[in-house]
Amino acid sequence: MNCISSSNRSWHATLATLLCLALLCTSTASGRSRKPPTEEQLAKTKELYAEFEKTYLSSDWKNMHRINGRMRPYMRFLDKETRESCLKASGDWRKFKPKWWKNCSSRNDVSFKAAIWGSTFYANYAPSKELGFQAVLPVTKRWVDQFGNVVKQEIVDIKVLVTWDPKRIGSSIPANGALAQKHNLTQGDLAEFIAWHELGHNYVSIALPKDVVVALFTKHSELYRHLQEFYADMTAIRHVSPRARRIPCMMRLNELDHNDNKEAHTRAARGIASVLLTEFMLHPEDWPSVHFPPVVPDKDIELNVIKYVYEHWDTKWSIKEDLKLREIAETTMRKQAKSILKSKGRIKLANKLNFNLYHEYDAQDLLKREAWIKTQLQKLISDGRADIKDRSQNSSPQRIDWPKSANKN
Incomplete structure (x- = not known):
């Protein structure tokens, strides 16, 4: 047992007092030394x-x-x-622009070590004249009898081959379309989006066990395609450089115009837009570059509000917004990428509602989302946060044109 005499107690108290005074003086001196900026x-x-x-x-x-x-x-x-x-x-x-990015402009077939979402993998790339395309190559194992006849075969792995036109990478040629001109976009900006999108098709293969990937591809092909496009566009939003950050959203206006609810690119675009629109409407103060329509649309409320927001995004926006958009993509993938697969396409939104990549399973969720969007938009209108005048009125839709020969997979 330690015994402390009264003299020792007095010494400890004095030391504590001196230390407090020293800290106070240091803090005061530090505060005085930091002069306000001129x-x-x-x-x-x-x-x-x-x-x-x-x-x-x-x-x-x-x-x-x-x-x-x-x-x-x-x-x-x-x-x-x-x-x-x-x-x-x-x-x-x-x-x-990581060191391996130079391979994206190669004129020759090449497998190179790339990275998405913090994981490295070997990208199998072949140059072409397409804007962008991915092909899934099943790896098949065969069993043969003594006479060389195939008695059994099964897919044991999935390889992804990606392709794009290497001449477009880094191109300063202006992109086509009124929206591209408005944002001063180049063919190189579009090519950067496409390259990251195609590389994003590898997410399923690098994030899931091999047997799960094979089962998904062979037994649930429609879900596989929907997930592939969702993951690919999310990869592009997260990894492209700031000039191209909003292209994965604005480029999909073309699919949203047709709104084919069975087409994978369209449903992925709707899902991502639903995630973003929820964030925009919940926290409009964080998104000064985002415009909301002055009235609630008569029909297809969610779709038409999304299209208005994407089409009328200000050309001038901020570093804070750029970082926030990346953060939303990253958080969604980190927290939900695997649960979206397990739930067969259900995406949880920040307003506690859901979106389902399968259109036939999304009907009830859509009704709830549209009711919420209507209420939020009415509030934004009454608060003066929505546009006073409809920017789409008396004007043709502004879009980024896909090159005519482009394949978009």
């Missing part, structure tokens, strides 16, 4: 951040290193939220 420093911070944001969002990586270095000493003058976004962007920009 008007000149604030003006310079604003100027540099505007240049930093423009450089990052335009994916101008040649100048990013320079502006990143100039911005760093001024980050302390930014508000906390902006500073955190700036720090995140300054650390992430090198990831958008």
